[in-house]
Amino acid sequence: xxxxxxxxxxxxxxxxxxxxxxxxxxxxxAVRDGIEKQLAELGDRTLTVIDFSHVGLLDYSCADEIxxxxxxxxxxxxxxxxxxxxxxxxxxxxxxxxxxxxxAIETVLERHGLAIVAEGEDGAVxxxxxxxxxxxxxxxVLCRLGRVSPIELARExxxxxxxxxxxxxxxxxxxxxxxxxxxxxxxxxxx
Amino acid sequence: MTTVIHLPPSLDxxxxxxxxxxxxxxxxxxxxxxxxxxTRWASPYGLTALLTLAQTRAERPVLYAPESEDTGSYxxxxxxxxxAGELFELHGAAHRARSAGESDVLxxxxxxxxxxxxxxxxxxxxxxxQAILVKELNLDAKATMGFAMTLSEACQNIVEHAGRGxxxxxxxxxxxxxxxxxxVVIAVCDAGVxxxxxxxxxxxxxxxxxxxxxxxxxxxxxxxVSRFRDPGRGQGLAGVRRYIGRWDxxxxxxxxxxxxxxxxxxxxxxxxxEKLPYFPGAQMQITIPERVGDR
Numbered sequence: 001x002x003x004x005x006x007x008x009x010x011x012x013x014x015x016x017x018x019x020x021x022x023x024x025x026x027x028x029x030a031v032r033d034g035i036e037k038q039l040a041e042l043g044d045r046t047l048t049v050i051d052f053s054h055v056g057l058l059d060y061s062c063a064d065e066i067x068x069x070x071x072x073x074x075x076x077x078x079x080x081x082x083x084x085x086x087x088x089x090x091x092x093x094x095x096x097x098x099x100x101x102x103x104a105i106e107t108v109l110e111r112h113g114l115a116i117v118a119e120g121e122d123g124a125v126x127x128x129x130x131x132x133x134x135x136x137x138x139x140x141v142l143c144r145l146g147r148v149s150p151i152e153l154a155r156e157x158x159x160x161x162x163x164x165x166x167x168x169x170x171x172x173x174x175x176x177x178x179x180x181x182x183x184x185x186x187x188x189x190x191x
Numbered sequence: 192m193t194t195v196i197h198l199p200p201s202l203d204x205x206x207x208x209x210x211x212x213x214x215x216x217x218x219x220x221x222x223x224x225x226x227x228x229x230t231r232w233a234s235p236y237g238l239t240a241l242l243t244l245a246q247t248r249a250e251r252p253v254l255y256a257p258e259s260e261d262t263g264s265y266x267x268x269x270x271x272x273x274x275a276g277e278l279f280e281l282h283g284a285a286h287r288a289r290s291a292g293e294s295d296v297l298x299x300x301x302x303x304x305x306x307x308x309x310x311x312x313x314x315x316x317x318x319x320x321q322a323i324l325v326k327e328l329n330l331d332a333k334a335t336m337g338f339a340m341t342l343s344e345a346c347q348n349i350v351e352h353a354g355r356g357x358x359x360x361x362x363x364x365x366x367x368x369x370x371x372x373x374x375v376v377i378a379v380c381d382a383g384v385x386x387x388x389x390x391x392x393x394x395x396x397x398x399x400x401x402x403x404x405x406x407x408x409x410x411x412x413x414x415x416v417s418r419f420r421d422p423g424r425g426q427g428l429a430g431v432r433r434y435i436g437r438w439d440x441x442x443x444x445x446x447x448x449x450x451x452x453x454x455x456x457x458x459x460x461x462x463x464x465e466k467l468p469y470f471p472g473a474q475m476q477i478t479i480p481e482r483v484g485d486r
Binding site: 016019021023024025026027056057058059060061064065068069099100103104107108111112 | 306307309310313314317333336337339340343344347350351422423426427429430433
Protein backbone atom coordinates (compact mmCIF):
# COMPACT_ATOMS: atom_id res chain seq x y z
CA UNK A 1 0.00 0.00 0.00
CA UNK A 2 1.46 3.39 -1.02
CA UNK A 3 0.49 6.44 1.02
CA UNK A 4 1.21 10.08 0.44
CA UNK A 5 1.97 12.60 3.17
CA UNK A 6 2.33 16.23 2.15
CA UNK A 7 4.69 17.73 4.74
CA UNK A 8 3.50 21.26 4.16
CA UNK A 9 -0.08 20.19 5.03
CA UNK A 10 1.15 18.38 8.15
CA UNK A 11 3.10 21.51 9.14
CA UNK A 12 0.05 23.74 8.75
CA UNK A 13 -2.22 21.30 10.54
CA UNK A 14 0.06 20.50 13.47
CA UNK A 15 1.98 23.74 14.06
CA UNK A 16 0.61 26.86 12.35
CA UNK A 17 -1.41 27.33 9.17
CA UNK A 18 0.76 30.31 8.19
CA UNK A 19 4.08 28.48 8.12
CA UNK A 20 5.76 27.03 5.03
CA UNK A 21 9.28 26.58 6.44
CA UNK A 22 10.38 23.57 8.43
CA UNK A 23 12.59 25.20 11.03
CA UNK A 24 13.27 24.58 14.74
CA UNK A 25 13.23 21.35 16.75
CA UNK A 26 9.79 21.79 18.30
CA UNK A 27 8.33 22.24 14.79
CA UNK A 28 10.15 19.16 13.53
CA UNK A 29 9.03 17.09 16.50
CA ALA A 30 5.40 18.18 16.01
CA VAL A 31 5.49 17.34 12.30
CA ARG A 32 7.07 13.92 12.98
CA ASP A 33 4.36 13.25 15.54
CA GLY A 34 1.77 14.18 12.89
CA ILE A 35 3.38 11.76 10.41
CA GLU A 36 3.46 8.95 12.99
CA LYS A 37 -0.22 9.47 13.79
CA GLN A 38 -1.04 9.07 10.10
CA LEU A 39 1.15 5.96 9.88
CA ALA A 40 -0.59 4.47 12.91
CA GLU A 41 -3.87 4.45 10.98
CA LEU A 42 -2.35 2.48 8.11
CA GLY A 43 -1.66 -1.22 7.64
CA ASP A 44 1.24 -3.19 9.03
CA ARG A 45 3.35 -2.89 5.89
CA THR A 46 3.43 0.47 4.13
CA LEU A 47 5.39 2.52 1.67
CA THR A 48 4.88 6.19 2.40
CA VAL A 49 5.81 9.07 0.14
CA ILE A 50 6.92 11.98 2.32
CA ASP A 51 6.46 14.98 0.07
CA PHE A 52 8.67 18.07 0.47
CA SER A 53 7.41 19.74 -2.73
CA HIS A 54 5.68 22.61 -0.95
CA VAL A 55 8.19 23.04 1.85
CA GLY A 56 10.25 26.24 1.73
CA LEU A 57 13.22 26.02 4.02
CA LEU A 58 14.36 22.94 5.92
CA ASP A 59 16.98 23.53 8.61
CA TYR A 60 19.27 20.96 10.25
CA SER A 61 17.21 20.75 13.44
CA CYS A 62 14.02 20.00 11.56
CA ALA A 63 15.77 17.57 9.19
CA ASP A 64 17.05 15.71 12.25
CA GLU A 65 13.64 15.60 13.91
CA ILE A 66 11.65 14.68 10.82
CA UNK A 67 13.88 12.58 8.59
CA UNK A 68 16.52 11.06 10.88
CA UNK A 69 14.33 10.35 13.89
CA UNK A 70 11.48 9.00 11.75
CA UNK A 71 13.90 6.63 10.09
CA UNK A 72 15.49 5.60 13.38
CA UNK A 73 12.06 4.64 14.67
CA UNK A 74 11.40 2.30 11.76
CA UNK A 75 14.89 0.94 11.01
CA UNK A 76 15.52 -2.08 13.19
CA UNK A 77 19.28 -1.49 12.98
CA UNK A 78 19.06 2.17 13.99
CA UNK A 79 16.81 1.93 17.05
CA UNK A 80 18.35 3.79 20.01
CA UNK A 81 17.75 0.82 22.33
CA UNK A 82 17.74 -2.88 21.53
CA UNK A 83 14.18 -3.30 22.84
CA UNK A 84 12.82 -0.46 20.65
CA UNK A 85 11.26 -2.66 18.00
CA UNK A 86 9.84 -0.75 15.00
CA UNK A 87 6.06 -0.35 15.43
CA UNK A 88 5.40 -1.51 11.85
CA UNK A 89 7.10 -2.50 8.62
CA UNK A 90 7.26 1.01 7.13
CA UNK A 91 9.27 2.24 4.15
CA UNK A 92 9.70 5.81 2.96
CA UNK A 93 10.33 7.64 -0.29
CA UNK A 94 11.20 11.33 0.17
CA UNK A 95 9.76 13.29 -2.77
CA UNK A 96 10.23 16.87 -4.00
CA UNK A 97 13.60 17.19 -2.32
CA UNK A 98 15.51 20.22 -3.67
CA UNK A 99 19.22 21.03 -3.28
CA UNK A 100 18.67 23.08 -0.16
CA UNK A 101 16.60 20.36 1.53
CA UNK A 102 19.22 17.84 0.47
CA UNK A 103 21.98 19.78 2.20
CA ALA A 104 20.25 19.51 5.57
CA ILE A 105 19.01 15.95 5.05
CA GLU A 106 22.38 14.60 3.93
CA THR A 107 24.11 16.17 6.92
CA VAL A 108 21.80 14.63 9.51
CA LEU A 109 21.75 11.22 7.81
CA GLU A 110 25.53 11.06 7.80
CA ARG A 111 25.61 12.02 11.47
CA HIS A 112 23.44 8.99 12.32
CA GLY A 113 24.79 6.62 9.63
CA LEU A 114 21.37 6.46 7.93
CA ALA A 115 20.27 6.58 4.31
CA ILE A 116 17.08 7.34 2.40
CA VAL A 117 15.75 7.20 -1.12
CA ALA A 118 15.11 10.75 -2.32
CA GLU A 119 13.20 11.76 -5.41
CA GLY A 120 14.31 15.14 -6.74
CA GLU A 121 12.16 17.79 -8.37
CA ASP A 122 13.03 16.22 -11.75
CA GLY A 123 11.67 12.82 -10.62
CA ALA A 124 15.09 11.12 -10.49
CA VAL A 125 15.62 8.86 -7.47
CA UNK A 126 18.92 8.70 -5.60
CA UNK A 127 20.32 7.20 -2.44
CA UNK A 128 21.23 9.88 0.07
CA UNK A 129 23.23 9.41 3.27
CA UNK A 130 25.60 6.73 4.43
CA UNK A 131 25.79 3.70 2.13
CA UNK A 132 28.75 1.54 1.23
CA UNK A 133 29.73 0.76 -2.33
CA UNK A 134 28.14 -2.72 -2.35
CA UNK A 135 24.84 -1.44 -0.95
CA UNK A 136 24.75 1.37 -3.52
CA UNK A 137 25.55 -0.94 -6.42
CA UNK A 138 22.97 -3.45 -5.27
CA UNK A 139 20.28 -0.78 -4.91
CA UNK A 140 21.07 0.58 -8.39
CA VAL A 141 20.81 -2.89 -9.90
CA LEU A 142 17.49 -3.39 -8.10
CA CYS A 143 16.23 -0.10 -9.54
CA ARG A 144 17.25 -1.14 -13.05
CA LEU A 145 15.95 -4.68 -12.99
CA GLY A 146 12.83 -4.30 -10.86
CA ARG A 147 12.02 -7.40 -8.79
CA VAL A 148 15.03 -9.72 -8.38
CA SER A 149 16.02 -12.77 -6.37
CA PRO A 150 19.38 -13.12 -4.59
CA ILE A 151 20.54 -15.54 -7.27
CA GLU A 152 19.71 -13.08 -10.05
CA LEU A 153 21.42 -10.28 -8.20
CA ALA A 154 24.49 -12.43 -7.53
CA ARG A 155 24.76 -13.14 -11.25
CA GLU A 156 24.33 -9.48 -12.18
CA UNK A 157 26.84 -7.96 -9.77
CA UNK A 158 29.29 -10.85 -9.43
CA UNK A 159 28.71 -11.53 -5.73
CA UNK A 160 28.30 -14.99 -4.27
CA UNK A 161 24.58 -15.71 -3.61
CA UNK A 162 24.91 -15.72 0.21
CA UNK A 163 26.60 -12.31 0.18
CA UNK A 164 24.01 -11.04 -2.31
CA UNK A 165 21.17 -12.12 -0.01
CA UNK A 166 22.89 -10.55 3.01
CA UNK A 167 23.23 -7.26 1.15
CA UNK A 168 19.58 -7.35 0.08
CA UNK A 169 18.50 -8.03 3.66
CA UNK A 170 20.65 -5.15 4.86
CA UNK A 171 18.94 -2.85 2.35
CA UNK A 172 15.57 -4.06 3.65
CA UNK A 173 16.52 -3.43 7.29
CA UNK A 174 17.73 0.03 6.29
CA UNK A 175 14.34 0.68 4.61
CA UNK A 176 15.94 1.04 1.16
CA UNK A 177 14.40 -2.11 -0.36
CA UNK A 178 11.37 -4.31 0.30
CA UNK A 179 11.21 -8.06 0.31
CA UNK A 180 8.33 -9.88 -1.40
CA UNK A 181 8.56 -13.64 -0.71
CA UNK A 182 11.86 -14.69 -2.30
CA UNK A 183 12.48 -11.52 -4.27
CA UNK A 184 13.37 -7.89 -3.55
CA UNK A 185 12.33 -4.50 -4.92
CA UNK A 186 14.12 -1.18 -4.42
CA UNK A 187 12.24 1.62 -2.68
CA UNK A 188 11.95 4.21 -5.43
CA UNK A 189 11.64 1.65 -8.21
CA UNK A 190 7.98 1.00 -7.58
CA UNK A 191 5.30 2.54 -9.75
CA MET B 192 27.21 56.37 42.46
CA THR B 193 26.92 56.28 38.67
CA THR B 194 29.72 55.00 36.46
CA VAL B 195 29.98 56.77 33.12
CA ILE B 196 31.14 54.72 30.15
CA HIS B 197 31.79 56.52 26.90
CA LEU B 198 30.88 54.35 23.92
CA PRO B 199 33.49 54.34 21.13
CA PRO B 200 32.89 56.30 17.93
CA SER B 201 32.57 53.01 16.06
CA LEU B 202 30.73 50.34 18.02
CA ASP B 203 31.37 46.82 16.75
CA UNK B 204 32.44 43.44 18.13
CA UNK B 205 36.01 44.62 18.71
CA UNK B 206 35.30 47.99 20.26
CA UNK B 207 32.51 46.55 22.40
CA UNK B 208 35.29 44.79 24.33
CA UNK B 209 36.46 48.22 25.50
CA UNK B 210 32.98 48.85 26.88
CA UNK B 211 33.05 45.51 28.69
CA UNK B 212 36.49 46.24 30.14
CA UNK B 213 35.11 49.41 31.71
CA UNK B 214 31.95 47.65 32.83
CA UNK B 215 33.69 44.63 34.39
CA UNK B 216 34.58 46.22 37.77
CA UNK B 217 31.10 47.77 38.19
CA UNK B 218 28.73 45.62 40.31
CA UNK B 219 25.44 44.81 38.47
CA UNK B 220 23.35 46.70 41.02
CA UNK B 221 25.35 49.89 40.50
CA UNK B 222 24.05 52.48 38.06
CA UNK B 223 25.89 52.93 34.74
CA UNK B 224 25.53 55.66 32.19
CA UNK B 225 26.41 54.73 28.65
CA UNK B 226 27.29 57.79 26.64
CA UNK B 227 26.75 57.25 22.91
CA UNK B 228 26.59 60.95 22.02
CA UNK B 229 29.77 60.75 19.97
CA THR B 230 29.19 57.35 18.50
CA ARG B 231 28.99 57.64 14.72
CA TRP B 232 28.51 54.08 13.63
CA ALA B 233 27.39 50.75 15.09
CA SER B 234 27.33 47.25 13.67
CA PRO B 235 24.39 44.88 14.29
CA TYR B 236 26.62 43.23 16.90
CA GLY B 237 27.24 46.57 18.63
CA LEU B 238 23.53 47.33 18.86
CA THR B 239 22.31 43.89 19.91
CA ALA B 240 25.16 43.59 22.43
CA LEU B 241 24.18 46.96 23.85
CA LEU B 242 20.63 45.74 24.47
CA THR B 243 22.07 42.56 25.98
CA LEU B 244 24.28 44.62 28.27
CA ALA B 245 21.19 46.40 29.60
CA GLN B 246 19.59 43.01 30.34
CA THR B 247 22.53 42.10 32.59
CA ARG B 248 22.13 45.13 34.87
CA ALA B 249 20.03 44.99 38.01
CA GLU B 250 19.77 48.79 37.95
CA ARG B 251 18.33 50.15 34.71
CA PRO B 252 21.21 51.86 32.88
CA VAL B 253 21.11 55.32 31.34
CA LEU B 254 21.83 55.70 27.64
CA TYR B 255 22.64 59.00 25.99
CA ALA B 256 21.61 58.59 22.35
CA PRO B 257 23.96 59.59 19.50
CA GLU B 258 23.98 63.27 18.68
CA SER B 259 24.50 62.71 14.99
CA GLU B 260 21.21 62.70 13.14
CA ASP B 261 22.46 60.16 10.60
CA THR B 262 23.61 57.79 13.32
CA GLY B 263 20.42 58.22 15.33
CA SER B 264 18.31 57.73 12.25
CA TYR B 265 20.14 54.52 11.45
CA UNK B 266 19.75 53.24 15.02
CA UNK B 267 16.05 54.02 14.75
CA UNK B 268 15.84 52.20 11.42
CA UNK B 269 17.30 49.08 13.03
CA UNK B 270 14.53 49.18 15.64
CA UNK B 271 17.08 49.78 18.41
CA UNK B 272 15.12 52.49 20.20
CA UNK B 273 11.94 50.36 20.27
CA UNK B 274 13.63 47.96 22.68
CA ALA B 275 16.10 50.39 24.23
CA GLY B 276 13.16 52.39 25.56
CA GLU B 277 12.25 49.46 27.81
CA LEU B 278 15.78 48.56 28.88
CA PHE B 279 17.46 51.95 29.30
CA GLU B 280 16.61 55.35 30.65
CA LEU B 281 16.98 57.11 27.33
CA HIS B 282 18.32 60.63 27.17
CA GLY B 283 19.27 62.98 24.37
CA ALA B 284 17.84 63.48 20.93
CA ALA B 285 14.82 61.40 19.98
CA HIS B 286 15.68 60.01 16.57
CA ARG B 287 13.36 58.82 13.87
CA ALA B 288 14.15 56.51 10.98
CA ARG B 289 14.90 58.09 7.62
CA SER B 290 15.37 56.28 4.32
CA ALA B 291 18.40 54.02 3.95
CA GLY B 292 21.58 55.21 2.28
CA GLU B 293 24.62 53.00 1.82
CA SER B 294 23.69 50.55 4.54
CA ASP B 295 20.74 48.22 4.34
CA VAL B 296 18.98 46.72 7.30
CA LEU B 297 18.02 43.24 6.19
CA UNK B 298 16.44 42.33 9.49
CA UNK B 299 15.63 44.88 12.15
CA UNK B 300 16.63 44.04 15.71
CA UNK B 301 14.21 41.28 16.64
CA UNK B 302 13.70 39.62 20.00
CA UNK B 303 14.14 35.84 20.02
CA UNK B 304 12.82 33.77 22.88
CA UNK B 305 10.78 30.93 21.42
CA UNK B 306 10.42 28.72 18.37
CA UNK B 307 7.74 30.99 16.84
CA UNK B 308 10.19 33.88 16.82
CA UNK B 309 12.60 31.82 14.70
CA UNK B 310 9.81 31.12 12.18
CA UNK B 311 9.11 34.86 12.04
CA UNK B 312 12.79 35.75 11.53
CA UNK B 313 13.30 33.11 8.83
CA UNK B 314 10.14 34.16 6.97
CA UNK B 315 11.17 37.81 6.96
CA UNK B 316 14.79 37.26 5.96
CA UNK B 317 13.89 35.12 2.95
CA UNK B 318 11.71 37.87 1.53
CA UNK B 319 14.44 40.48 1.77
CA UNK B 320 17.71 38.62 1.40
CA GLN B 321 17.49 37.01 -2.03
CA ALA B 322 17.96 40.15 -4.11
CA ILE B 323 20.71 41.54 -1.91
CA LEU B 324 22.72 38.34 -1.55
CA VAL B 325 22.60 37.56 -5.25
CA LYS B 326 22.75 41.02 -6.83
CA GLU B 327 24.87 42.97 -4.36
CA LEU B 328 27.07 40.29 -2.81
CA ASN B 329 27.34 38.19 -6.00
CA LEU B 330 26.50 35.04 -4.08
CA ASP B 331 24.96 32.03 -5.77
CA ALA B 332 21.15 31.84 -5.57
CA LYS B 333 21.71 28.66 -3.50
CA ALA B 334 23.36 30.80 -0.84
CA THR B 335 20.05 32.40 0.07
CA MET B 336 18.48 29.26 1.53
CA GLY B 337 21.68 28.41 3.35
CA PHE B 338 21.76 31.90 4.74
CA ALA B 339 18.26 31.52 6.16
CA MET B 340 19.23 28.09 7.57
CA THR B 341 22.28 29.62 9.21
CA LEU B 342 20.18 32.37 10.72
CA SER B 343 17.64 29.82 11.95
CA GLU B 344 20.28 27.70 13.67
CA ALA B 345 21.99 30.73 15.22
CA CYS B 346 18.68 31.94 16.67
CA GLN B 347 17.79 28.47 17.93
CA ASN B 348 20.89 28.59 20.06
CA ILE B 349 19.04 31.16 22.17
CA VAL B 350 15.79 29.20 22.25
CA GLU B 351 17.46 25.91 23.15
CA HIS B 352 20.26 26.97 25.44
CA ALA B 353 20.18 30.55 26.71
CA GLY B 354 17.36 30.21 29.23
CA ARG B 355 16.21 33.74 28.43
CA GLY B 356 15.42 35.80 25.36
CA UNK B 357 17.99 37.48 23.16
CA UNK B 358 18.25 39.57 20.01
CA UNK B 359 19.05 39.09 16.34
CA UNK B 360 19.80 41.63 13.62
CA UNK B 361 21.06 41.38 10.04
CA UNK B 362 22.57 44.11 7.96
CA UNK B 363 24.63 44.60 4.83
CA UNK B 364 27.21 47.32 4.50
CA UNK B 365 30.47 48.14 2.81
CA UNK B 366 33.34 47.05 5.04
CA UNK B 367 35.80 49.51 3.62
CA UNK B 368 38.50 49.45 6.28
CA UNK B 369 39.06 45.75 6.76
CA UNK B 370 37.93 44.25 3.49
CA UNK B 371 36.98 46.85 0.87
CA UNK B 372 33.91 44.83 -0.01
CA UNK B 373 30.27 44.64 0.94
CA UNK B 374 29.39 42.16 3.67
CA VAL B 375 26.24 40.78 5.20
CA VAL B 376 26.44 40.45 8.96
CA ILE B 377 24.27 38.45 11.33
CA ALA B 378 24.48 39.27 15.04
CA VAL B 379 22.78 37.07 17.64
CA CYS B 380 23.26 38.10 21.26
CA ASP B 381 21.81 36.92 24.54
CA ALA B 382 22.52 37.36 28.22
CA GLY B 383 21.58 33.80 29.15
CA VAL B 384 23.57 31.00 30.75
CA UNK B 385 26.35 30.87 28.15
CA UNK B 386 28.10 27.87 26.62
CA UNK B 387 30.03 26.77 29.69
CA UNK B 388 27.04 26.55 32.01
CA UNK B 389 24.88 25.02 29.27
CA UNK B 390 27.39 22.19 28.75
CA UNK B 391 27.85 21.77 32.50
CA UNK B 392 24.12 21.06 32.80
CA UNK B 393 24.52 17.87 30.73
CA UNK B 394 23.84 14.85 32.91
CA UNK B 395 26.87 12.72 33.71
CA UNK B 396 29.24 15.09 31.97
CA UNK B 397 32.85 14.85 33.11
CA UNK B 398 34.84 18.06 33.17
CA UNK B 399 38.51 17.99 32.35
CA UNK B 400 41.11 19.80 34.48
CA UNK B 401 41.16 22.63 32.01
CA UNK B 402 37.47 23.43 31.91
CA UNK B 403 36.68 27.03 31.21
CA UNK B 404 34.76 29.25 28.81
CA UNK B 405 37.37 28.78 26.07
CA UNK B 406 37.15 25.02 26.25
CA UNK B 407 33.35 25.11 26.36
CA UNK B 408 33.38 27.18 23.16
CA UNK B 409 35.83 24.77 21.50
CA UNK B 410 33.61 21.83 22.45
CA UNK B 411 30.40 23.40 21.17
CA UNK B 412 31.58 25.37 18.14
CA UNK B 413 34.40 23.15 16.84
CA UNK B 414 33.38 19.68 18.02
CA UNK B 415 29.58 20.07 17.93
CA VAL B 416 29.09 18.97 21.54
CA SER B 417 25.70 19.77 23.07
CA ARG B 418 24.23 19.53 26.57
CA PHE B 419 21.65 17.10 25.20
CA ARG B 420 22.51 13.42 25.05
CA ASP B 421 20.58 13.05 21.80
CA PRO B 422 23.25 12.27 19.15
CA GLY B 423 21.38 14.45 16.65
CA ARG B 424 22.13 17.55 18.69
CA GLY B 425 24.99 19.92 17.97
CA GLN B 426 24.42 19.96 14.22
CA GLY B 427 23.24 23.55 14.12
CA LEU B 428 26.58 25.19 14.80
CA ALA B 429 28.29 22.59 12.59
CA GLY B 430 25.92 23.68 9.82
CA VAL B 431 26.76 27.33 10.45
CA ARG B 432 30.47 26.46 10.21
CA ARG B 433 29.93 24.63 6.94
CA TYR B 434 28.02 27.56 5.49
CA ILE B 435 30.63 30.15 6.37
CA GLY B 436 33.34 27.81 5.02
CA ARG B 437 31.50 27.52 1.71
CA TRP B 438 31.10 31.28 1.30
CA ASP B 439 34.47 32.37 2.77
CA UNK B 440 32.73 33.86 5.79
CA UNK B 441 33.72 34.43 9.38
CA UNK B 442 32.11 33.15 12.56
CA UNK B 443 32.91 34.45 16.02
CA UNK B 444 31.26 33.44 19.28
CA UNK B 445 31.89 35.11 22.61
CA UNK B 446 30.72 33.57 25.86
CA UNK B 447 31.75 34.34 29.42
CA UNK B 448 35.43 35.25 29.31
CA UNK B 449 36.38 33.77 25.94
CA UNK B 450 35.81 34.30 22.27
CA UNK B 451 36.35 31.77 19.50
CA UNK B 452 36.52 32.54 15.79
CA UNK B 453 36.64 30.67 12.52
CA UNK B 454 38.88 33.07 10.66
CA UNK B 455 38.96 33.31 6.84
CA UNK B 456 42.05 34.37 4.90
CA UNK B 457 40.82 37.96 4.50
CA UNK B 458 40.78 38.56 8.27
CA UNK B 459 43.56 38.64 10.86
CA UNK B 460 41.53 37.79 13.96
CA UNK B 461 42.85 35.23 16.47
CA UNK B 462 41.12 31.83 16.67
CA UNK B 463 40.71 31.94 20.45
CA UNK B 464 40.85 34.81 22.91
CA GLU B 465 40.68 34.10 26.62
CA LYS B 466 40.69 36.06 29.87
CA LEU B 467 38.36 38.67 28.44
CA PRO B 468 36.16 40.65 30.81
CA TYR B 469 33.27 38.43 31.92
CA PHE B 470 29.99 38.99 30.09
CA PRO B 471 27.01 36.66 30.50
CA GLY B 472 25.36 34.64 27.74
CA ALA B 473 26.57 34.18 24.19
CA GLN B 474 27.22 36.69 21.45
CA MET B 475 27.61 35.42 17.91
CA GLN B 476 28.58 37.21 14.74
CA ILE B 477 28.52 35.75 11.24
CA THR B 478 30.04 37.75 8.39
CA ILE B 479 29.64 36.76 4.74
CA PRO B 480 31.64 38.87 2.27
CA GLU B 481 30.77 39.89 -1.25
CA ARG B 482 32.15 37.36 -3.69
CA VAL B 483 34.77 38.66 -6.07
CA GLY B 484 36.10 36.82 -9.12
CA ASP B 485 35.51 33.14 -9.87
CA ARG B 486 35.55 30.65 -7.05
